[in-house]
Structure formats: structure tokens, C-alpha cells
Amino acid sequence: MAGNITAGDRFGRLTVLQKTDLRKRGKIVWACKCDCGKYINAVSTDLTAGDTQSCGCLKKEMEEKHLREKYDEKRVNGVALQLFKDKEPRKDSSTGYRGVSKYYTRKSKELRYRAWITVDGKRHYKSGFNTAEDAYYKGRLMLEDLHLPKK
Ligand SMILES: [Zn+2]
Secondary structure: OHHHOOOOOEEOOEEEEEEEEEEEOOEEEEEEEEOOOOEEEEEHHHHHHOOOOOOOHHHHHHHHHHHHHHHHHHHHOOHHHHHHOOOOOOOOOOOOOOOEEEEEOOOOOOEEEEEEEEEOOEEEEEEEEOOHHHHHHHHHHHHHHHHOOOO
């Protein structure tokens, strides 16, 4: 089977240089040169199967690309998503609005709504709204504007 490979063959980024005296798993080990300039030894069957296609630089590049894409994805979705995590009630919480909770005034025990937001572990409030809707649109959204990092 080793006869399938000859010097000069290309597998991914690798160019086969010459047969070595080494054997791995009973297979011939070939000396190869990667496009990036590194020299490596590769087992014949790994080359023909496509398991070895570079000195390792290809895999590294793919991983970096993947990381970069994931990072960009997060940025596109807004910093907010990352910051909020699971700290806040979902939209189906008691008030129906994200980041809005009910409370009662101390003296007259009247129902009021308070908007809040947690950014980087810090909580910010804006209280005194008569409706949850007001608290959301006039409170929460304003807090988001004030405290969320600008994109
Ligand atoms: Zn390489």
C-alpha cells in the first residue's frame, strides 16, 4: 500500500519529500514539508486517509477562525446578551417585562414598578412607575441606554 505514495505527492498542505526508515503501526513514515515551511514526519496511511494534511498549522488556523467567528457572532448579537446571562427574569416573569419588578411604597403601600438592570455585577434602578409598561419603556430602556456599553 505504501507504494501509493511517491516523493512529490501532495496531501493538503504537505509535500512528500522522501521515505524514512521509520515505521509506525507497521506503516512507512514519510518526511514531508508543510506549506508553512515546517518539516514533519507523517504515516503513509494518515496521509492517504486525509488525517494528516499539515504540520498542525491548518488545524490551528481553523480553530482560530472558529474562535474569531464565535467572537464576532457575540458582538453582532450585542454586548447585552453576554452581560445579562441568566441573572434577569424572563419576559414571562410576574410583571411581563424583562427587568421590571413590583414593589410597594413604604408609607402608603401603593403598588409601584421598578426598572432595573445588572451590568457587570452592578445593579442600577429606576423606581416609581405606576405601570409595568412605563417601567419598561421609560425606565428599563433608559437604563439600558445609560449603562450598557456602547457598540
Ligand atoms: Zn504548517
